[in-house]
Amino acid sequence: MGKTKMKRTEAGSGNLKEHFKRNWPYYVMMLPGIIYLVMFKYIPMLGSVIAFKDYSAYKGIWDSAWCGLTNFKKLFTYPDFYKILRNTVVLGLLKTVLTFPVPVILALMLNELRNAKVKKGIQTIICIPYFVSWVVVGGLVFDIFGIGGLFNNVREFLGMSPLLVMQKESWFRPIYVLSTIWKESGWGTVVYLAAISGMDPSLYESASIDGASRFQKMKFITFPLLVPTVLTLLLLNIGSFLTLGFDQVYNLYTPMTYSVADIFDTYVFRVGIQQAQYSFATAVGLFQSVVGLFMVVTFNKIANKVSEDGGLW
Amino acid sequence: MKKRYAKKLMSATLASVMVMSMLSGCGSADSKSTEATEQTAEASTDEDIEIWSTNNGYLPVEAGSELYNFYKDIIGVGIVQPYVEWNGGETYLEQLNLRIAAGDMPDMFTPWNGVETELIANGALLDLTDLLPEKAPHLWESIPEDVWDAVKANDPTGQNRIYVIPQVMSYGRNGAMIRKDWLDNLGLDMPTTQEEFVEVLRAFKNDDPNGNGVADEIPTGGRAEARWMGQLFGQYGIAMWEGYPQWDIYDGELTYSAVTKNMRDCLEWMSGLYAEGLLDPETFLNDKAAWDGKINSGVVGIWEHLPQECYNYAENIYNGTGVKPEIAVLPAISAPGYEGYYTMHQMNGGGFVVANTDDEAKIDRIMKVLDAYGNQDLWMKFYNGVEGMHSEVVNGESVRLPDDPSTQQNLVLVPFNQIATIDFQVNVLSSQLTDDRAWAVSQAIENVQENQKYVKSFAGDGMPESITSDYPDIANRTLYIEYATKIITGEYSIDKFDEFVEKWYATGGTEVTEKAREWYAKKAQ
Numbered sequence: 001m002g003k004t005k006m007k008r009t010e011a012g013s014g015n016l017k018e019h020f021k022r023n024w025p026y027y028v029m030m031l032p033g034i035i036y037l038v039m040f041k042y043i044p045m046l047g048s049v050i051a052f053k054d055y056s057a058y059k060g061i062w063d064s065a066w067c068g069l070t071n072f073k074k075l076f077t078y079p080d081f082y083k084i085l086r087n088t089v090v091l092g093l094l095k096t097v098l099t100f101p102v103p104v105i106l107a108l109m110l111n112e113l114r115n116a117k118v119k120k121g122i123q124t125i126i127c128i129p130y131f132v133s134w135v136v137v138g139g140l141v142f143d144i145f146g147i148g149g150l151f152n153n154v155r156e157f158l159g160m161s162p163l164l165v166m167q168k169e170s171w172f173r174p175i176y177v178l179s180t181i182w183k184e185s186g187w188g189t190v191v192y193l194a195a196i197s198g199m200d201p202s203l204y205e206s207a208s209i210d211g212a213s214r215f216q217k218m219k220f221i222t223f224p225l226l227v228p229t230v231l232t233l234l235l236l237n238i239g240s241f242l243t244l245g246f247d248q249v250y251n252l253y254t255p256m257t258y259s260v261a262d263i264f265d266t267y268v269f270r271v272g273i274q275q276a277q278y279s280f281a282t283a284v285g286l287f288q289s290v291v292g293l294f295m296v297v298t299f300n301k302i303a304n305k306v307s308e309d310g311g312l313w
Numbered sequence: 314m315k316k317r318y319a320k321k322l323m324s325a326t327l328a329s330v331m332v333m334s335m336l337s338g339c340g341s342a343d344s345k346s347t348e349a350t351e352q353t354a355e356a357s358t359d360e361d362i363e364i365w366s367t368n369n370g371y372l373p374v375e376a377g378s379e380l381y382n383f384y385k386d387i388i389g390v391g392i393v394q395p396y397v398e399w400n401g402g403e404t405y406l407e408q409l410n411l412r413i414a415a416g417d418m419p420d421m422f423t424p425w426n427g428v429e430t431e432l433i434a435n436g437a438l439l440d441l442t443d444l445l446p447e448k449a450p451h452l453w454e455s456i457p458e459d460v461w462d463a464v465k466a467n468d469p470t471g472q473n474r475i476y477v478i479p480q481v482m483s484y485g486r487n488g489a490m491i492r493k494d495w496l497d498n499l500g501l502d503m504p505t506t507q508e509e510f511v512e513v514l515r516a517f518k519n520d521d522p523n524g525n526g527v528a529d530e531i532p533t534g535g536r537a538e539a540r541w542m543g544q545l546f547g548q549y550g551i552a553m554w555e556g557y558p559q560w561d562i563y564d565g566e567l568t569y570s571a572v573t574k575n576m577r578d579c580l581e582w583m584s585g586l587y588a589e590g591l592l593d594p595e596t597f598l599n600d601k602a603a604w605d606g607k608i609n610s611g612v613v614g615i616w617e618h619l620p621q622e623c624y625n626y627a628e629n630i631y632n633g634t635g636v637k638p639e640i641a642v643l644p645a646i647s648a649p650g651y652e653g654y655y656t657m658h659q660m661n662g663g664g665f666v667v668a669n670t671d672d673e674a675k676i677d678r679i680m681k682v683l684d685a686y687g688n689q690d691l692w693m694k695f696y697n698g699v700e701g702m703h704s705e706v707v708n709g710e711s712v713r714l715p716d717d718p719s720t721q722q723n724l725v726l727v728p729f730n731q732i733a734t735i736d737f738q739v740n741v742l743s744s745q746l747t748d749d750r751a752w753a754v755s756q757a758i759e760n761v762q763e764n765q766k767y768v769k770s771f772a773g774d775g776m777p778e779s780i781t782s783d784y785p786d787i788a789n790r791t792l793y794i795e796y797a798t799k800i801i802t803g804e805y806s807i808d809k810f811d812e813f814v815e816k817w818y819a820t821g822g823t824e825v826t827e828k829a830r831e832w833y834a835k836k837a838q
Contacts (some may be wrong), residue, residue: 057414058435275785276410
């Protein structure tokens with residue numbers, strides 16, 4: 001404890017100069033990252049000010065008139081606001097509840113495989129979809145479920161009439177979840193496997209000496225040690241709870257499934273970019289971000305309570 | 314302890330990066346805008362005029378390219394056009410908005426979806442009222458005076474100035490077409506009543522009209538968002554332009570055609586056709602490429618498009634299947650109790666607007682382009698394009714080559730389509746009757762003239778898009794598409810239509826209708 005205190009004063013006001021003198025190479029190394037952050041993340045953030053302005057692209061940000069909270073009022077009184085909010089929350093929940101655990105389970109299962117070649121092979125195969133763009137995945141999904149696609153050929157074979165599920169509301173959510181699992185879980189698995197491979201082998205050795213079965217080792221060693229990683233990734237996920245990813249929904253929905261598929265991102269795109277209502281779209285985006293920030297802070301607190309090392313900060 | 318502190322610091326930094334990236338909002342839009350500016354930056358110089366217009370997949374026009382030199386020779390001004398995908402106007406508008414937001418508007422562009430309204434109000438577009446008669450007399454005279462008056466009346470600032478070069482079509486361009494050879498194969502007559510029409514659809518579905526032994530025929534259909542289905546909407550007297558419901562007089566007052574009894578009855582009928590499998594089950598998933606692909610592979614019986622361009626379909630069907638199809642105009646059919654027609658849209662939005670500038674020399678160059686655009690003596694040249702790319706010389710006369718987006722540059726100036734008269738269309742087509750194309754082109758000549766018997770204009774023609782600009786969902790027809798497509802596919806019963814009408818009026822329809830009627834009252838004076 002005393003050591004920490006001393007360190008703090010050392011880094012504090014008095015010896016700042018000396019501190020820099022000693023550590024300058026580290027600061028230089030950080031510089032590109034900081035410049036990147038400021039240029040591409042902080043400076044564009046100033047643009048959020050147009051959420052409070054009646055922005056006209058021609059007048060520019062400064063000369064556009066202030067309009068207070070008009071854009072937010074418009075958002076909250078927008079007749080479809082609750083529909084979009086509901087869709088976003090439902091899809092976000094589905095994503096967190098149904099797709100988030102999949103890589104954890106996959107990683108635990110893969111870890112038990114004895115044959116290294118099979119393990120690597122499976123790992124590679126499930127990883128590949130992650131590198132395929134949603135545009136391509138969207139095209140594949142539409143083809144698989146189209147007339148003459150795999151899905152309807154099977155139905156035909158079974159003597160059922162063709163079904164165009166891409167225009168059915170009730171099918172959108174399952175397709176959304178399944179396509180997410182197919183595309184994303186392989187990548188997540190790699191992260192967990194990396195965490196597992198970093199675990200202390202002596203723990204397993206002593207467990208073996210105590211006569212623990214493989215399942216017991218998984219249950220009492222691997223999984224508990226994995227929890228901090230799981231929590232960190234969960235927190236990162238939750239921060240983007242309302243930012244589900246525009247490209248996935250955009251490439252999977254049709255006007256016929258808007259009622260269950262339209263989320264903030266796609267709505268902002270249609271109204272903001274296509275109809276050039278920038279101020280309104282920014283207000284929606286800002287709303288999303290504030291909710292995201294709030295959720296990260298809240299869940300971080302909860303995570304800190306659940307396990308000592310659980311939170312991000 | 315120290316290690317843990319470092320880890321926390323790192324995670325905190327990481328988390329703040331995440332949060333910041335969220336706060337900074339739509340990242341993809343940023344990257345797209347830089348992409349768009351990069352593409353064009355290398356193409357244009359100060360002397361050239363950058364013009365954006367519809368491009369359905371053709372090659373861009375770069376400085377020094379063949380089409381660039383072609384325009385430069387005729388007009389004396391270099392024209393460049395980057396590749397901007399049209400995609401039903403959606404992608405085009407997106408790219409255009411990004412360029413406008415970046416403060417780098419193209420010098421001249423086709424406005425879409427009311428984008429010009431705000432630009433005019435902010436003084437971003439060039440006032441052409443005095444320039445046109447003086448510096449582009451050919452264009453000034455090519456467009457009738459009453460159309461110019463209508464353009465003036467639509468000036469959103471209320472000053473009666475001209476900012477927009479309108480697209481004028483003095484004839485009915487869109488209409489329904491039918492595979493006459495299929496009717497002949499099955500020994501059927503051209504349908505003239507709705508009952509006969511449905512019988513023909515059934516025969517097309519069940520009796521193998523293309524004779525390939527497989528039941529692969531699609532009697533009729535259309536595209537996503539219920540677009541290009543005028544062959545069906547028209548039967549109920551619904552003013553409908555390429556899937557966009559229009560404003561016409563219903564029950565004695567100007568009304569949005571989507572919320573009328575006509576629409577209700579039509580959707581009910583269409584849902585029956587869909588359930589019976591007479592409409593393409595994939596209709597609402599078809600994009601342009603998918604639907605055209607089906608027509609071109611010779612499996613579609615009846616569709617709505619441009620009769621004047623039906624030679625494209627005919628040639629594609631022939632190339633793909635070896636069958637020379639006979640495409641005829643389907644006479645407008647009336648549903649019981651209604652008067653059917655195909656919608657004729659004379660004032661079809663804006664053709665071009667010009668970015669405001671103080672640069673006199675640049676204004677002169679743009680006016681030169683506009684004058685040439687309106688000069689009917691040059692239209693034939695513009696139509697034939699670059700020799701060897703768009704056309705070839707046969708017996709001393711230029712003849713267009715078949716359309717091929719992969720080798721042809723996009724024709725930037727197509728006045729014959731934008732200030733169109735049927736006479737010029739027929740003349741143009743008549744010049745293309747070479748030995749190997751005559752069979753197809755002659756069908757187009759016949760069809761474009763035949764179609765005029767069945768077309769009708771509507772009261773809301775020329776209504777400015779600014780009327781709906783405060784209600785993006787009405788402009789996007791979001792609610793209409795949702796209910797119409799779901800009713801047709803049977804997901805909703807027809808009773809839901811009343812809920813749609815109620816919702817539409819409640820979410821801005823009342824205000825829009827009021828504005829539209831005000832506009833109409835003014836126009837009628």
